Amino acid sequence: MTKNSIALRSVSAAAIVGLTLGMSPMALAQDVTPSTPVVVSTIDRAEGTLTIHKYGNPTSTGTPTGNIQDPAPDGTPLKDVVFTATEIELLDANGNVIKAGTNEWLAAAQGLTPATVQKWITDKKARLADSSTTMTTLASGDTDPVTLKIGAYLVKETTPAPGYTPAADFIAFLPMTNTTADDPRTKEVETATQGESWNYNVHAYPKNYSKTQPVKEVEDKGQHTSGTYKYDITTKVRQVEDGKKLSYYWIEDTLDAKNLDVKNAIISVTVDDEAVTKDVDYTLTKVDATGNFVVKFTAEGLKKLNNQNTVVVHVEAVKTTNAEVVPNEAREWEPSNPTNDMDFEGGTPGNPDPSTESYTAPPVFTYSSGVEFLKVDGNRKGLEGAEFKVFESAPGAKDCSALDVKTAKAIDLNGAEAGGDVFVSGQDGKVSITGLHVNDFANNGPVAEDDRTRYCLVETKAPKGKELLAEPIDFQLLASGETQNVTRDIVTRSFTKNTDGTVVENPPTVETKSYTVPVYKLASVKVGANDGEVINLDDTTPQLPLTGGAGIGVLAAIGAALVGAGAWFARRNSKKA
Template identity: 25%
Template structure:
């Protein structure tokens, strides 16, 4: 009876949870083979593959080396493992001796506890090579024993994928040969699994965020872990049961998406406007209508702490995610532009904290808040940048050959309307811009000739003729990280357009400078000035005369007021010229010289 009992619990020990090893008692054989050699040379070989492995009969981990055909992914390099030799629970000075039945009793007790042992000694740290293997070798019996193996560093990222660490596990060296069952194996192969996590992507949808107080949406997308049906509900001891033919929140216990914003941004209310799931091959930065499912507000919680916004997916939302594993979760964070730093750049990243894959017997690990030390490290997105600058002008009046700086001249800045035909790919093939009153827009996209319109900025010149706008978005950089690049396209931000590439593809966003109050003794500009803003930063130019020069002509104060028909016509023309500042109309194109 004792022998049968020993067989049963030895098999339990050798199952070894994550490593997936099996063990059977030895059958009849040579006495030297069926007893453990306490002086044997040993090898513990760790294999790291991007899972999962196939379910073929010869692919069940059992301590032997499995064929490469058992694995769908490649070997993973750079995973670091700490290997601890375990001592008896009641004798910290003595290693568990697997050459004795007492040693196997102790091994069984450790395995049943499923807890990291306190009585252990670090014997080696090994790192997987390019083929995904790492080996701990020992001679003269030093390697015989019970081990606790802990992955301390996940594999190196590959092709934008990061990897979570595998669950720590016990393993015995040696193990019974599972093929013949009549000898011991002193070379033991284990296959702890890593789950791949694609690095989240962040996009700055800031084409409308062109002025202070304008809205900016940041869109964060991440691939839902491909866990499948792993476990069912927890039992009375808080441990997961096995697969239950359901793919739900038990299989994905928690998922957090968080973004810490620059102090140059105000967090809107609500801070999160939309959460949804799109297909794995969809472009999450563009696809807002072709959705698999939209998460209801009751599916997630939003917490704001300082400049950090954290989205916690609740059970109902986790079930929707688990049912669509491999697809992408997309979250829209809402902000407004508060201020602009001196260098004109606002940079930002987001993070995703997914739960590790739960396994049968693991303690319940659902989390209401982000764990202090998550099993899967926070996955950090690419960096997106918003770029801003100021329009600086040097206003002069010209009288003959002399120039005079003009004080108290007022300008208003509006956004020009982008015109042009779209080609077959939806790209502007001819950039034309209009500064017509009905086409230009101020804050909130209101037309310049509409009642109550507010300009994007106002400029008033000083005694030196210098004037500067408030911060405005660069014409040549917007929507950083938005829209996937065609395969093989160089550059880009995480495989998506940079702000510059977006501008080059869809045309720069230009501005119209409208003079609304002339200097005393000078004419208003007859039409707006179309310009591009191309330099980031808000610092004043060192020499104001290097700013964009805008020239005004002296007012004509010698128009005749009486006389014959010809004089009347000239007077009417004079009224039209003087009124040009309040009834301006301009249409500019790339063929027309632009003043920038």
């Protein structure tokens, strides 16, 4: 045996161990290539090949062997996924590179995994080669075989397929020990059995799973000022490898602290429709001043997140102002490579790695507006003291003719009036009502015209000396076609990774975000000849016959006199006869 060859039986187990540690997120295989029989128990080549096969969302996976999987994984072939393979040069105590393919090299590789590479570099036990080899998948999901010299290679997925989680880093050893007795390479020697040959044509199957983006929903239909907005933040945990767990999982939101009652907001969490327990499965940190809150899963809670679970954070908050726009968005923090092996019996989940992308749900919006008009007399003079209530029609109503004010519930904008708010005209006759939910947009989506409600303005008390309005005035709050920019302060987080690998959270900062939104102008109503004016007629009661008092007494006296005179003339005529 030459100095540069390795006796397979004595070291093959080490190679397999190195593969297992470095290749946990993948499966490996070898090409079916007939060759001339040779002695295959020693490393006798200077080069080998590496081929990567990329499939998205596989439902089943094989054991890492280095062999071609037959049949191939049942996932979707992913094209244009880019990998880089960089040789890990192992160093001796003097800092010299150990020749790959030797007993010394293989012994030095014990314990080498993707997780330990950086520490080995820091400890001067290894270094990365100056150059890397790039590999790109074709439409089949496979890369072309790339020829590499014998050694250990750190393989990184640098450009994942859009919408997919990048595979975890792995280490590919060239060559690898064949692990099956019927492997084609074992046929080079008729007596070869499992573990007696080297595989120089290694195949890797790093797995990719598509990442479902978080979704924010709002239920706000029919909710005005003092009403309750209900938010659902729905996230989907990525597929986690068997035997692995997430090292952290956060869901963050910034409620509109200027317009919502953040202090008394109700927050609950479910996993796959099952309620989880605060301070057992997750912790909740809430800052009322900024509206920011973070749900962080504990070690106990992380045990429940491993197989594309659906997590929902439900929030209920009361609107406290008449603001026109209430935007809201949420964020999910999750490891991009869920391969953590921490002890979840006693370990503490860490902070998000600064290199890991967070996922922001598209914002949701709630819009409010109102109505404004002048209460005037026939001379367009403002009338003080007119009282109104606002009702909402059934969806699809064309007017307010079906409204029954005796049974309908008036809108309450301050949360204190059981019978609904009363809006009173001022000295100038002005009536301003704001904080009503718009009619053409609800639950963060447009409302079809046939499904829209209408508002019904009912005068419940007329000014002194004036007539009540005979019927409700209907109006709708619809987008004007114009847009405007609104800003909201959003809390943002950042993290720093220390040289020892620990991650610390930096102090949160506030980012002002701008949103382009539709303009909802105040509605205008009209009773009479002029827009924006509601005229009251003079009270017509004085024109009716009186029902008592001095006037009727006079009439009664005159009537009695006439009756008496008639009786006197009747008696006189009777005597003459």
